[in-house]
Amino acid sequence: MASLLIVLICLASACQQEHKEAAAPLHGHGIETVTLSKAALKAKLESEGYQLFEYVDEASGDTIIMQQYFIAFLKNGPDRSQSKEVADSLQILHLNHLSMMYELGHADISGPFGDDGEIRGVTVYNTPTFEMADSLANADPMVKAGRLVIELHPWWAAKGFSLR
Numbered sequence: 001m002a003s004l005l006i007v008l009i010c011l012a013s014a015c016q017q018e019h020k021e022a023a024a025p026l027h028g029h030g031i032e033t034v035t036l037s038k039a040a041l042k043a044k045l046e047s048e049g050y051q052l053f054e055y056v057d058e059a060s061g062d063t064i065i066m067q068q069y070f071i072a073f074l075k076n077g078p079d080r081s082q083s084k085e086v087a088d089s090l091q092i093l094h095l096n097h098l099s100m101m102y103e104l105g106h107a108d109i110s111g112p113f114g115d116d117g118e119i120r121g122v123t124v125y126n127t128p129t130f131e132m133a134d135s136l137a138n139a140d141p142m143v144k145a146g147r148l149v150i151e152l153h154p155w156w157a158a159k160g161f162s163l164r
Contacts, residue, residue: 049128065159070125070133079146093141
């Protein structure tokens with residue numbers, strides 16, 4: 001359980017981005033970080049099919065770009081009767097899946113809830129469409145095994161802001 005917590009903390013820390021007033025960073029695999037203006041970032045995201053809107057923050061005067069993400073609530077599934085060994089191996093596959101989603105840029109943050117309720121955890125998918133997020137979330141080995149089910153919702157957040 002401690003190793004799961006460490007992995008999830010690392011994922012959460014790694015996905016934080018610095019807020020920049022006039023520019024937003026663009027990271028690529030094996031490519032140097034490129035800084036795009038907000039207008040260029042908005043044009044790039046729109047060309048990739050992301051849903052966006054912007055507003056001006058009254059306090060700072062900054063233009064804020066809002067992007068649609070998709071939050072997947074991972075809930076108890078219909079089949080939670082696996083042996084401890086099977087459940088443990090599914091957990092490893094689940095974490096590998098989430099790590100791959102993060103590495104590919106399809107998920108920005110993920111983690112379990114701290115209680116033993118029906119909703120086990122959450123993942124924020126960074127995809128242009130609901131269908132893509134749904135497909136990726138349902139490809140999770142825990143979901144395929146019936147141990148978890150996905151409840152997916154569109155969600156809006158400001159580009160470049162990090163967790164505090």
